[in-house]
Amino acid sequence: MSSFQNPPLILGSTSKYRRELLERLRIPFEVISPKVDETPLTGESTLDLAMRLARAKAAAVAKEHPNAWVIGSDQVADLCGAAIGKPGNFERALAQLQLMRGQTVIFQTALCLMKGDTQTTLCVPTEVTFRKLPDNVLEAYLLAEEPYDCAGSAKSEGLGISLLESIKSDDPTALIGLPLIALTGLLRDAGFAIPSKN
Template sequence: MTAPLILASASPFRRELLARLRLTFSVEPADIDETAQPDEAPTDLVARLAREKAETVYTRRPGAAVIGSDQVADLDGLVLGKPGSREQAIAQLRQQAGRTVIFRTGLCLLAPDTTPQTAVINVETRFRALDDAEITRYVDLEAVTATAGSIKAEGLGISLVEHIRSDDPTALIGLPLITLCRMLRAAGYSPGADPTAIA
């Protein structure tokens, strides 16, 4: 019998993505400090935060398997996290307009009697040239203050980009399902094995 599965995230988007796999799971946010360390590279930052989120909940729930994930937008080495305000979201989108941004998503799975699994998945996102009117309209229509890089690709944000390139495209929404499925299978889980799980 596999251990209970826990998603260490308060994100409704990660919860919706994980539900696609038709596995029974619960949600328990980790509530960690997400501040970057001095000179910490974006890849190292998301890997560390995903691991710390998983470890925080794993410590509280011995015997469970825990999924941790975190995401930042990487603009030529500059980390763009959650904007936190309308004004900062507008500023982020002005920075990204006409440029290529790498959205980096860290993923960690901790499960009993298995080796910890971690990965960082990158999504190359090319933004169109955007004027202030378009940026303001988008920010007023989409709740983006808690979204890395101020883009919701699952919503109107898709209209802001020229192309998206990745081996694991759901990473852009916050949970790379192709990689996660591989990790889950290695830990003894079978996506789709619980037909009663709500998608």
């Protein structure tokens, strides 16, 4: 029996969705909340914002844990170049869904794997086209799902899938918040065994 153990791994995130996704890989990891200001910079594109925040989240945790690999990730929803964040409440969520009705939104999901001075950052975009649905359908969805902690207010892994016309992506997990296809490759390059026996 092999005595191999994977290196220490930390998910720098407060997102329960990212934690649940990472658990799919069945490798031990710790979760630490990064303290990062997520305010966009003036003139910053949605892609640059997602990439910067993914790096910043990883760096905030890696600084305190130099012997561990740290995952940072961030997602920004882009409608015609404008960032759409987490709504926080019913009214803002409804306004978001009304704005995105019949539109295609690009969800920029950035990923950073960092240890000390070593880091890799990438982004997996997902094109999501929303159906043209009346307000009463959008309101019923929000009351049933309460997706107020999700950028764009539509949880594709739940009832939000009923609001969508199509999804185009190289990685279905990217839209949920953590692109596991890309992450698995980065972790293997960093010396992780996936699947793992530990």
